[in-house]
Structure formats: C-alpha cells, structure tokens
Amino acid sequence: MSAAERYLELGLRLGKHVDGLVDAYYGPPELKEQVDAEEPVDPAQLAADGDTLAAELEDGWLRDQVRGCATYAHVLAGAEMSYTDEVEGCYGVRPSLTPLSVYEAVHAELDELLPGDGTL
Numbered sequence: 001m002s003a004a005e006r007y008l009e010l011g012l013r014l015g016k017h018v019d020g021l022v023d024a025y026y027g028p029p030e031l032k033e034q035v036d037a038e039e040p041v042d043p044a045q046l047a048a049d050g051d052t053l054a055a056e057l058e059d060g061w062l063r064d065q066v067r068g069c070a071t072y073a074h075v076l077a078g079a080e081m082s083y084t085d086e087v088e089g090c091y092g093v094r095p096s097l098t099p100l101s102v103y104e105a106v107h108a109e110l111d112e113l114l115p116g117d118g119t120l
Contacts, residue, residue: 006053007062009035010069016040017076043076064092 001009008027012035015022025032041049050070057063071089075081081089088094 003053003057003062005031006049007066007069010046010050010053010066010073012036013038013041014043014046014069014073014076017043017046018072021072043073043078046070047073047077047079068092 005028008025008031011022012025012032016035016038017040047070050066050073054063054066054070057066068090071081071086074089075086084095
C-alpha cells in the first residue's frame with residue numbers, strides 16, 4: 001500500500017472516532033468501504049501508525065498531514081500535551097501570546113485612519 005493510501009486509511013479510521021473529521025472523501029472507494037466495514041481502531045494504535053508513517057515520509061505536505069492526524073490520535077488516546085504542542089502538531093505553527101499593547105496600537109492606528117463616530 002502506498003504512503004498516500006496509508007494516509008487516507010489513517011484519516012478514515014480517525015474519522016470513525018470524530019464525527020465530521022473527514023469532510024469529504026474522493027479517494028479509492030474500495031479503501032473507504034474497507035474502513036467502513038472495520039470496527040473502530042484504538043486511537044493509541046492510530047497514533048502509533050501515524051508516527052510510523054510520518055517517520056517514513058520526506059519533509060512536505062503529506063508528512064505534515066500525517067503528523068496532524070497522529071497528533072490528534074495521541075490526544076484521543078489520552079496523551080498529556082499542552083495546547084501549544086497540540087496546535088503545533090496539528091497545524092505546524094506554534095501559537096504565542098500576543099501582548100494587548102500590540103492590539104491597542106493597531107486600534108489606535110485604525111481610529112486615525114478611519115475617523116468618525118462610534119467604535120469599529
């Protein structure tokens with residue numbers, strides 16, 4: 001089975017745990033039929049499968065997608081991780097707290113650029 005098919009399988013299996021995770025599927029119909037016929041796979045196993053697949057892939061879009069699925073499977077399996085680690089694992093960016101002063105400065109600039117009554 002190709003890496004792309006393994007990714008599709010991982011996503012479909014993960015989708016059996018989270019309604020709406022797979023918004024639309026356009027892959028091989030036999031793969032979806034196979035996963036639909038299976039009992040749900042334990043999230044810990046899905047996490048391990050995702051980790052294994054991600055380790056085999058070169059850097060790029062597919063590995064990022066697999067890493068996101070694996071991270072979410074780890075969360076479903078009960079892994080303890082911070083919110084920032086979860087976001088980074090799922091989306092590839094690490095959120096950081098922005099000081100309120102940054103937003104206040106932007107609001108002040110907008111008030112100058114868009115004068116008038118009331119607030120934005």
